[in-house]
Amino acid sequence: MQKSHKLHLMGTIITITIEHADPEPILVAVDELLKEYEHRFSANDYTSELMQITKFAGKQAVKVDEKLYELIEIGKIYSQLPNSNLNIAIGPLVQTWRIGFKDARVPTDQEIQQKLQLTDPANIILDAYDKSVYLANPQMTIDLGALAKGFIADLIIEYLNQQQVKAALINLGGNIVALGNPVGRPYWQIGLQDPSQPRGHSLGTLKIKDQSIVTSGIYERHLEQNGKSYHHIFDVKTGYPIQTNVVSLTILSQKSIMGEVWTTILFGKPVTKILKIVNQLENIECIIVTDDGKVYQSNKELLK
Structure with missing residues (x-):
């Protein structure tokens, strides 16, 4: 039996779909785990x-x-x-x-x-x-926002494996992890957001099984001030929003945490540099979209 569940946590909409003979108690347990993890990893909740x-x-x-x-x-x-x-x-x-x-x-x-x-x-x-x-410094703070969703998604997959769930799809507000494949189909099919279009318009479809998709982009969260627009991905050296012609970078990996790691490390680098690095990494693929609408892919043809 396939059952889906939706909830609002971590400042986003989370959707969990699982296939199991008795999905309800598993989804209830996943809800509790997600709430526990949100409270553990949040940099915006002073009680975390x-x-x-x-x-x-x-x-x-x-x-x-x-x-x-x-x-x-x-x-x-x-x-x-x-x-x-x-x-x-x-x-x-x-x-x-x-x-x-x-x-x-x-x-x-x-x-x-x-x-x-x-x-x-x-x-x-x-x-x-x-x-x-x-x-070491009393004014320091740790922010795990670039990594936490991927890490949490991997923990949920770990739990689902323990419950003998054979197929599941987790969407943590754009962080997607697929476990197995849905009944009757060899892959989960995921639309990749076109960053130049409203949400729901895709560039194409990705077919995944036991994989994660993580996308970093500068097209959603903005601050507009004095006629200038500032996005939320910072250059850690300058302290200002990163200057780049890349509007979205998608990493496919086996573990979602590694998708988070590499989208963050690589965002802002030139397209050729991103491709060179990704092509040297094992079990990591990428799709890059630039501000002129061009799409670049690593060694494998991923988009259908």
């Missing part, structure tokens, strides 16, 4: 487990749930890669711009430079034995 680390920044290390520790550890590793545009210590900068929230504003250059001083991921001190996290 993540924000307890911020509360004690510069004072003491905070013991955290092992999954939160794992995600912070992954984030720190990839934040320290040379020329990475992923930085989980970017929280002070994100909270200054607030793009996507009602109180969004354009900070002064002085404010931006001050906040950039607080974004060194090396100052996130991890203790693997205690599963504790310490922020």
